[in-house]
Amino acid sequence: MKKYSLLVAGLIVLFFASCDSEDDTPVVDPQGEEKEEESTTFDAQFGVIATTDLQSGTGFVVPLEELPDGDFDIASIGNGTQVSGSRNGGESYNGNIYLGYNTLGENGIQKYSIDDDGKLVNEGFIVASSADYNTNFKIVSDTKGYYFDAGRGLLKIQTFNPETMARTGEIDLSQLSRKDENSEITQELAGARMMTSKEGKLLVDIQYNATEFGFGDSAIDEINIAIIDIASDTYEKTMTLEGVQEVSYYPTNLNDYQIDAGGTLYFNTMGNMLNGERNGKILRIRAGETEIDPDWSIDVNDYIEGDGIKWFLGGAAKIGNSIITYVKEVPFANDYSNFVEENMVLYAIDVDTKVATKVDTAPINDFNTINAPFVYEGKVWIPYSNSNGSGYYSYDGTSVNEELYLSNGIVQALFPL
Amino acid sequence: MKTFLIVFFFLFGSTSLLFAQSNGNLSGTVLLSNGEPAVGINVIIEGTSKGTATDLDGKFEIKNVTRQSGNLILSGLGFATTKTTFAFKGDINLKLSLVASEESVQLNEVQVQSEASKSASRPQDVKVIDMATAKIKSISVPQVINQTSGLKVRQSAGIGSESEININGLQGNAVRFFKDGIPLDYLGRAFNLTLLPVDALERLDVYKGVLPASLGSDALGGGVNFVTKENPNNYADISYQHGSFNSHQFNLNTHYNFPNSKFGISTSNYFISSDNNYDIDVLVADPETARESPATVERFHDGVTSIYSEIKAGFTDISFADKLELGLNYFSFEKELQNDLLQTLPYGEATFEEENYGINLHYKKQFNRFKGDIFVVYSEVNTKTIDTTANRYNWFGEIERISEVGGEIGQTKTLQNITFKNTIVRAYFDYALAENHKLVFNHVFSAQSRLGSNPTGNTIINTDIDPLTIEAIYRKNVSGLGVQSRLFDQKLVNEVTVKRFAIRTQAVDINFAYTGDVPVFKTENYGVGNSLRYNFDTDRFVRFTYEYTTRIPDAEEYFGDGLFILGNPNLVPERSHNFNLGGSSFLNNSRTSWIDFNLFYRDQSELVQFIPRIPFSTFENWSNARVKGIELGFRNRFFERLASNFNITYQDLRRVNIENPQEQLNEGSRIPNIPYLFANFNLEYQWPDAFAKEDRMDFYSNLGYTQFYYRFSIPRELESDNIFEKPDVDVDRFLIPTQFVWDIGISYKIARQPLWLNLAMNNVLDQALFDNFRVQRPGRNLNFKIRYTFN
Secondary structure, eight states, rough: HHHHHHHHHHHHHHHHHHHHOOOOOOOOOOOHHHHHHHTTTOOOOOEEEEEEEETTEEEEEEEESSSSSSSSOTTTTTSSSEEEEEGGOOEETTTTTEEEEETTTOEEEEEEEEOOOOOEEEEEEEEEESSSOOOOOEETTTTTEOOOOOGTTTEEEEEETTTTEEEEEEEGGGGGOOTOOOOOOOOEEEHHHHHEEEEEEEEEEEEEEESSSSSSSSSSSSEEEEEEETTTEEEEEEEEEEEEOOOSSSTTTOEEEOOOOOOOEEEEEETTTTOSSOOOOOEEEOOOSSSSOOOOOOEEEEEEESSSSSOEEEEEETTTEEEEEEEEEBBBBBTTSSSSSSSSEEEEEETOOOOOOEEEOOOOBBBBBBOOOOTTTTEEEEEETTEEEEEEEEESSOOOOEEEEEEESSSEEEEEE | OSSEEEEEEESOOOOEEEHHHSSSEEEEEEEEEEEOBBBEEEEEEETSEEEOOOOTTSSSEEEEEEESSEEEEHHHHHEEEEEEEEOOOOOOOOOEEEESSSSSSEEEEEESOOOHHHTTTTSEEEEEEOOTTTSSSBBBBBHHHTTTTTTTEEESTTTOOEEEETTTOOOGSSEEEEEEEEEEGGTTTTTOOTTTTTTGSSSEEEEOOOOOOTTTTTOOEEEEEOOOOOOSSSSEEEEEEEETEEEEEEEEEEEOOOTSSEEEEEEEEEEEEEEEEEEEEEEETTTTTOEEEEEEOOOSSSSEEEEEEEEEEEEETTTTTTEEEEEEEEEEEEEEOOOOOTTTSSSSOOOEEEEEEEEEEEEEEEEEEEEEEEEEEEEEEEEEEEOOOOEEOOTOOOOEESSSSSSSSSOOOEEEEEEEEEEEEEEOOOOEEETTTTEEEEEEEEEEEEEEEEEOOOOOOTTTGGGGGGEEEEEEEEEEEEEEETTTTTTTTEEEEEEEEEEEEOOEEEEEEESOOEEEEEEEEEEEEEEEEEEEESSEEEEEEEEEEEEEOOOHHHHHSSSEEEEOTTTOOOEEEEEEEEEEEESSTOOOTTEEEEHHHHHHHHEEEOOOOHHHHHHHEEEEEEEEEEEEEEEEEEEETTTEEEEEEEEEEEEEOOOGGGGGGTTBBBBTTTTEEEEEEEEEEETTTTSSSTTTEEEEEEEEEOOEEESSSSOGGGSSSSSTSSSSOOOOOGGEEEEEEEEEEEEEEEEETEEEEEEEETTOOOEEEEEGOEEEEEEEEEEEEEEEEOO
């Protein structure tokens, strides 16, 4: 009998010895790190969000004291918080981090502060339901913000207090409904995609969709942006422009609307994303204006040959006299089966001449990152992901510099803290 | 203590010799169903004084038996008296067995070998879960399975909820289900693990690696065969169970042989209903501030009602058939839907209904060395999903608001009706090549069509066509060829198996220029396996199995759903190399202590996973996985009445060989949402003649332990070397907590009556129990059961 027992025991030892031999990956010692960090006060300068598992969308949110040189291993940094839904990115306000989703990837607004060890501290979560992947929101002051909650009304804008992280009320825009005058319209949404502030006004897009599908199925060949007075939370007017469709296609993280140094709001439209009958255009609202500039646009058809579905990635980052945007060199396939391909190239498009100049030294993008170029401290920050890795470059109009490099994971947001 | 006895009679010597002589020797071994020898059992030839008692090895021998046939009576302390016929039919090395129930004196036909013992002695790694003991308890199928090493039932809530079984780390599409050897698809949800009562089953055969040639499906790493009762004798088995959460369960199983005929009728029926209104811990949003706060609430929209009925009528032992049987089955299922996958969003009105009908024909015949078994079934499964309300509920069951968007569950409202039509033909043949070699051939043809409508749902992009109105067809042919060999006086048992899988599928894709063409996809694949078992003696064995197998992706994986999931014609079948090494032995000479062990290793590639993309998601061959694991079991018997069973499973499932450079951080990471360390400790005490002669009282207790596991993927480098230590990230909501569950029960058999009463308390400690994606399961609950069986 004993020999069989020994046989079994031997097999077990052998089996797990073989497991151990492959399990030699160094493991971070949490105890050691905690002791080391206890003596320091973390001075957060940047926040980075990266997706590490494309299947589940999980990734990390990490505050950083500086952007690290070399290959940045976001998992081993020690003060990261793992979140599901990381591809939706995030942003900062007054040194706090705000996400349009919570740890589990559910819609809402999540606020984190950063403690002395550089770790995130949960400061509250406002529950919302959305017609999109995450909640669209805009903080306009220490105590006031706006967000979209489909569950509370598609033509309503919710208000909240970012300090206390509590909903405070709503603005009813039901007067903007056009269902009675257009039977093609089945769904109307306010602020689901665009929500930004300009000169004391909140600007929100109004979608008039033919179906509940939610992508590029506008029932009308025009865009509409409502203006709301922030001080009084009252609706003022709607800006309309015909011949374009679909303001942005994703809340916040695509950076599809940005205000340049001169106060002009540039924003990106997608067109009809399902059949390419109307393609993407970049538009603008000049400083001091409350109408979309009818005489200016950048048309994606001028830069991509052939028929098909075409739109810019980003398209609202402007430095100097140029829009810095990714251009997919071939149209999207009808079924978007070529959505992720390494063929998105960075261009600088002169806003006056509309001449596009390829930024040769910038990396090629494959669109696994949902983040798009944005302006920070006079430079355009360019997120990318491709088979060589992922990260950010900066571009000051003349030269391109690597700012952050991850050999593992895909960057989804970078913001100052 | 097991309540079934499985008795093997090994009759030695030439049957012709027995016939030639007037006297013969009758010998054999009496075993409990758990493999232990039944010591001290009296074995007596009815009507004579000839008899003996089993020795420490459960063996007995009765010499100079003058009768060529008769009845054997088995009796003993703690066991019901059991009677079986025996006959010297002229066979050489005739092996006889019987299955005896403890509840009543039953007369069982002598069979060549009981099916349960045949399964248990297979060379494949099969766990035979006998439901005999379970039937006298208020216990569910998942509870029974979860007490078994290497197995975990994963369920999304309570009775009637979605479920799947995890076998050595594999679950979902990797595991295939059968009823009496037939792929289960034709029965819809009738055999859902969280619904099916133990009373409907004779046993469960769980294959942990190689599926024998006789089970025709493309499982990637295991299968479950639900085996129902097949008893040629008249009987009726009635039970009723009532428990917490307004749960009711009624079972009726019968068989009746018409006198002086070879015609018999069997029925199998169950009715189940439950409110499933147990308490759960949730976060509730304030209607004004939208801030969350924790609350304990009662599930309010999770009720289930289900009816299953099956009638079989047929002939046995007629000139042209050993069995010719026609069967009809009906199933209805109504289920309220309570919450989303993560149990964060309550639903108050959404429902799911299913109704299915089936007709089947079963024919079996043995001609000398040749045996054929044909099963044909046609069924229609009608499902209805209703999610049309604009009301949005909070966790207190109150309507909190009206929503303009979609339904409670989906982005659009749903009024979905789908009819699945299933045709399955299973043809099994075996041929005895020689005394110890058998050739097995099995072919399963299955065809499923899907046709339905969802008038409130989305249409195919750029069209007005509801994708469900276009028929989807999925045809599969699975052939298996095997050779079974028993060598060296039955000590070495080997089965080599070759399988071919072929599909032809036709379904609508997301087609932006849809013109009526429905794409077709065809593919075929092969698998090979070998199972080897060496029996040191009747009580000890080692077993090694290897299988290279493939799983062909399902229709939805190839074609998407016509809406948001893009088709992927470039998918290739999943592949897996499965190795199992296991064995069993006693640990002491008195054979009261036993050990079972199993080591398993799986190398899987091209696993198909759902990949969320914008705007359309897709299925892709996304990852490779390596599974290593060990199961250990220790069984003990103390003072004949007390039995214990301890088992522990560790399974190390990890993603490996990641090719996508952007995913390298997951190299070696655990596959999330699957437990990796779990154990069970089971005690059973049997007290015969407790208050009166021939009554019996059973006490039992089961303590289950599941180590915390990951809800989402966590990089390997953040794990601790110590598996009991949490990973080094702020992951509280990323973990499914460590859990203990303690169930106890008491059963009492009324003296001289085949009547059992049972009272059971599950989750005695009222622990918060979680399962798939941390969805909570019931707290402490009480159940009462009464069961009556007669012949």
